[in-house]
Amino acid sequence: xxxxxPTPSTATRVVADAPTGAPILALRGIRKSxxxxxxxxxxxxxxRQGEVHGLVGENGAGKSTLxxxxxxxxxxxxxxxxxxxxxxxxxxxxxxxxxGIRVIHQEFxxxxxxxxxxxxxxxxxxxxxxxxxxxxxxxxxxxxxxRLGVALPLxxxxxRLGVAxxxxxxIARALSADARLLVMDEPTAxxxxxxxxxxxxxxxxxxxxxxxxxxxxxxxxxxxxxxDRVTVLRDGRVVGETARPTREQIIxxxxxxxxxxxxxxxxxxxxxxxxxxxxxxxxxxxxxxxFTVRRGEVVxxxxxxxxxxxxxxxALFGLLRPTSGQVRLDGKPIEPRTAHEAVKLxxxxxxEDRKALGLVLALSLRHNxxxxxxxxxxxxxxxxKRRERLTVEERVAxxxxxxxxxxxxxxxxxxxxxxxxxxxxxLEIKPRVLILDEPTRGVDIGAKAEIYQIVADLAKSGVxxxxxxxxxxxxxxxxxRVVVLREGRQLATLxxxxxxxxxxxxxxxxxxxA
Amino acid sequence: MxxxxxxxxxxxTSGASTAAAPRRWRLGVSIVDYGILIAFVVLSAALAxxxxxxxxxxxxxxxGRQVSIVAVLAAGQTFVILTAGIDLSxxxxxxxxxxxxxxxxxxxxxxxxxxxxxxxxxxxxxLSGLAITLLLVxxxxxxxxxxxxxxxxxxxxxxxxxxxxxxxxxxxxxxGTIGPIPVPIIVMLVVFVVSIVVLRSTTFGRYVxxxxxxRRAAAFSGIDVNRVRVLVYVVSGLLAGLAGVVxxxxxxxxxxxxxxxxxxxxxxAVVLGGTSLFGGQGTVARTLLGALILGVLSNGMxxxxxxxxxxxxxxxxxxxxxxAFGNLEQLRHRALGA
Numbered sequence: 001x002x003x004x005x006p007t008p009s010t011a012t013r014v015v016a017d018a019p020t021g022a023p024i025l026a027l028r029g030i031r032k033s034x035x036x037x038x039x040x041x042x043x044x045x046x047x048r049q050g051e052v053h054g055l056v057g058e059n060g061a062g063k064s065t066l067x068x069x070x071x072x073x074x075x076x077x078x079x080x081x082x083x084x085x086x087x088x089x090x091x092x093x094x095x096x097x098x099x100g101i102r103v104i105h106q107e108f109x110x111x112x113x114x115x116x117x118x119x120x121x122x123x124x125x126x127x128x129x130x131x132x133x134x135x136x137x138x139x140x141x142x143x144x145x146x147r148l149g150v151a152l153p154l155x156x157x158x159x160r161l162g163v164a165x166x167x168x169x170x171i172a173r174a175l176s177a178d179a180r181l182l183v184m185d186e187p188t189a190x191x192x193x194x195x196x197x198x199x200x201x202x203x204x205x206x207x208x209x210x211x212x213x214x215x216x217x218x219x220x221x222x223x224x225x226x227x228d229r230v231t232v233l234r235d236g237r238v239v240g241e242t243a244r245p246t247r248e249q250i251i252x253x254x255x256x257x258x259x260x261x262x263x264x265x266x267x268x269x270x271x272x273x274x275x276x277x278x279x280x281x282x283x284x285x286x287x288x289x290x291f292t293v294r295r296g297e298v299v300x301x302x303x304x305x306x307x308x309x310x311x312x313x314x315a316l317f318g319l320l321r322p323t324s325g326q327v328r329l330d331g332k333p334i335e336p337r338t339a340h341e342a343v344k345l346x347x348x349x350x351x352e353d354r355k356a357l358g359l360v361l362a363l364s365l366r367h368n369x370x371x372x373x374x375x376x377x378x379x380x381x382x383x384x385k386r387r388e389r390l391t392v393e394e395r396v397a398x399x400x401x402x403x404x405x406x407x408x409x410x411x412x413x414x415x416x417x418x419x420x421x422x423x424x425x426x427l428e429i430k431p432r433v434l435i436l437d438e439p440t441r442g443v444d445i446g447a448k449a450e451i452y453q454i455v456a457d458l459a460k461s462g463v464x465x466x467x468x469x470x471x472x473x474x475x476x477x478x479x480x481r482v483v484v485l486r487e488g489r490q491l492a493t494l495x496x497x498x499x500x501x502x503x504x505x506x507x508x509x510x511x512x513x514a
Numbered sequence: 515m516x517x518x519x520x521x522x523x524x525x526x527t528s529g530a531s532t533a534a535a536p537r538r539w540r541l542g543v544s545i546v547d548y549g550i551l552i553a554f555v556v557l558s559a560a561l562a563x564x565x566x567x568x569x570x571x572x573x574x575x576x577x578g579r580q581v582s583i584v585a586v587l588a589a590g591q592t593f594v595i596l597t598a599g600i601d602l603s604x605x606x607x608x609x610x611x612x613x614x615x616x617x618x619x620x621x622x623x624x625x626x627x628x629x630x631x632x633x634x635x636x637x638x639x640x641l642s643g644l645a646i647t648l649l650l651v652x653x654x655x656x657x658x659x660x661x662x663x664x665x666x667x668x669x670x671x672x673x674x675x676x677x678x679x680x681x682x683x684x685x686x687x688x689x690g691t692i693g694p695i696p697v698p699i700i701v702m703l704v705v706f707v708v709s710i711v712v713l714r715s716t717t718f719g720r721y722v723x724x725x726x727x728x729r730r731a732a733a734f735s736g737i738d739v740n741r742v743r744v745l746v747y748v749v750s751g752l753l754a755g756l757a758g759v760v761x762x763x764x765x766x767x768x769x770x771x772x773x774x775x776x777x778x779x780x781x782x783a784v785v786l787g788g789t790s791l792f793g794g795q796g797t798v799a800r801t802l803l804g805a806l807i808l809g810v811l812s813n814g815m816x817x818x819x820x821x822x823x824x825x826x827x828x829x830x831x832x833x834x835x836x837x838a839f840g841n842l843e844q845l846r847h848r849a850l851g852a
Binding site: 317342363372381385 | 715716717718720721723724727728730731732733734735736737738739740741794795
């Protein structure tokens with residue numbers, strides 16, 4: 001039954017399981033191109049009543065574009081959209097909402113200065129004579145929150161929340177409306193196990209009520225656990241659609257080949273201490289951390305969100321002021337007060353949020369890549385553009401960064417390629433220490449393997465690497481040693497051999513060894 | 515100067531817009547600029563048809579001379595706006611620099627006068643920049659304060675009376691000519707060529723775009739964003755000082771009320787040129803086109819005897835239409851979507 005059928009986009013769909021209901025939304029022959037890229041090339045896709053339809057594909061496969069068209073954020077160049085079997089034009093996101101389509105976007109569309117309750121209720125603020133009824137807002141928000149079964153502070157301003165709570169607010173907002181079709185784009189990226197469980201319970205109960213759900217996630221286990229049907233996109237086309245496929249089948253379809261070995265050999269020659277933390281503390285963030293990263297070594301920082309991992313990176317990069325303790329670089333105490341000073345000392349940082357912190361999206365790949373190295377590419381402030389061009393072209397070829405040219409706007413690159421640009425930036429200056437914060441977040445499997453290879457090569461060249469990652473297999477696959485943080489304290493430092501997945505997972509979540 | 519009909523287009527188009535020289539386009543004007551260029555050409559052609567005097571060399575040089583002051587201010591303003599800042603003080607700084615230049619010229623000599631005027635301008639910009647980056651005063655507020663401070667300092671320095679300028683280098687800078695071309699036009703062109711090159715080919719220029727495009731990402735790339743932000747206000751102040759010196763020379767007197775409202779004209783020129791007020795996008799070559807449009811518009815309305823009161827209204831309407839025109843592509847998408 002669960003045969004995986006590679007379906008040409010023109011062929012009639014063969015659905016293995018009995019249809020759960022009539023299609024709510026059906027897209028036929030959808031095409032969409034952006035300057036230089038065909039994002040969708042004749043895609044057929046539908047969602048039925050009472051089903052969860054998983055949508056997977058590498059970054060750049062066209063998932064986001066498809067969701068934008070469903071949410072009417074973008075318009076297709078060609079193709080038809082049917083709602084309940086009747087062709088419709090979804091003119092605006094508002095029209096899509098009116099038709100019962102609710103999209104939980106990957107990027108949060110929240111109002112930072114408003115409270116959680118107001119954000120949840122924003123799409124249909126209860127009002128009396130034009131005045132917002134605060135009590136009704138709170139009641140509405142509370143019922144949406146309780147339905148989700150999580151602890152969200154309803155009166156707190158959204159910009160004071162962490163990423164996980166912002167994500168929960170976004171989900172609660174979508175749930176507060178009566179959706180017929182719920183679109184979830186990477187909804188679990190920032191959530192804990194407990195919150196994910198709660199979300200899944202809700203999705204299943206909505207499905208049983210007849211709601212159609214489109215579920216997009218990079219986490220294969222989640223797609224497999226939740227979806228009644230999975231569609232795989234590659235290069236803007238549907239390459240397969242089936243009920244309940246296996247993990248291996250999906251991966252093969254996604255990348256077009258078997259992913260045999262994800263993690264490269266990271267056994268670099270480990271040299272002397274490069275970065276030493278000695279009782280380092282930042283009040284309210286983390287306390288009394290002491291560990292060493294040696295030249296050529298990858299040290300992983302394990303911990304759940306809120307354990308203080310990113311704060312450690314920021315403190316080392318001059319963006320948080322340590323309240324006590326010492327940092328030494330090559331034996332000499334350092335106290336960078338700005339990121340600029342940290343870079344001059346030879347510290348690089350690849351931030352977690354590449355769009356907000358990593359890239360200048362309006363500028364080209366070339367400009368983004370050379371920002372940290374302009375002092376090396378210039379004399380008396382005058383840029384040697386020929387050298388710049390050669391440097392970037394060489395690096396783009398080496399890292400197989402896919403772009404129409406080095407002058408392409410970096411916002412037009414896929415997530416994986418953007419992440420490679422971020423890494424390439426630091427390859428040029430050969431930092432002594434490189435801090436990687438979630439280097440493969442939102443990146444597809446193919447690009448992940450390539451990024452892992454880059455990290456391994458950097459270590460081999462003698463760079464001391466501090467790796468922050470929530471992806472435990474990744475952390476254990478790349479790190480020579482793992483420092484476990486819990487609630488801002490250093491719980492353990494494990495060699496790779498001792499760092500079994502269950503062991504570390506148990507430490508980060510419960511604080512006790514398995 | 516030979517026959518006026520043949521020679522006249524030269525001064526106006528000698529910036530980045532010479533159609534016959536495609537290499538010039540690469541100095542900072544791209545396809546997107548055709549809109550504003552077309553607007554400029556249409557406006558000029560219309561005025562050439564409507565008035566006998568518009569296309570005479572005398573009038574064109576006159577427009578150039580008038581535009582030069584606001585254009586120089588707008589070049590500095592472009593640096594600031596590219597970093598997502600704003601400089602409201604340029605009109606007052608212009609007056610202060612002009613007054614100090616005239617005062618020092620009268621007591622010491624014209625060369626120290628010019629230098630003093632430039633330094634005062636740069637110093638005012640430095641103070642604004644430091645208030646913004648060190649004291650975390652919003653740029654709008656800091657430069658609004660400087661607008662007030664510099665105007666007050668001008669009145670204190672001059673005692674509210676104009677300061678005359680004797681013959682010499684200062685007068686030449688404002689009123690002289692090299693060949694047929696007035697010096698202020700040459701100053702303006704030099705300022706724009708240097709600005710274009712700085713923004714395109716130097717590390718500072720790259721840092722300006724990066725800081726305006728995404729300040730936090732620029733900081734994460736190791737760019738000293740506060741230094742960049744201070745420097746753009748220094749550039750803006752320096753160019754306001756230069757404009758003040760040139761204006762003082764041209765009028766042969768430093769008027770304590772000079773430059774009132776020029777900050778808005780300079781911002782209008784930048785915006786007309788299509789530079790984003792959110793920073794990171796735009797070019798200084800387009801700012802020159804923006805300043806030229808404003809100059810030609812006001813010249814044309816003078817020639818057509820439009821009442822000065824109505825001129826202000828028309829100018830405002832033109833700014834809105836021009837900027838909307840620049841967003842045509844976006845507007846069309848939205849119209850299709852609706």
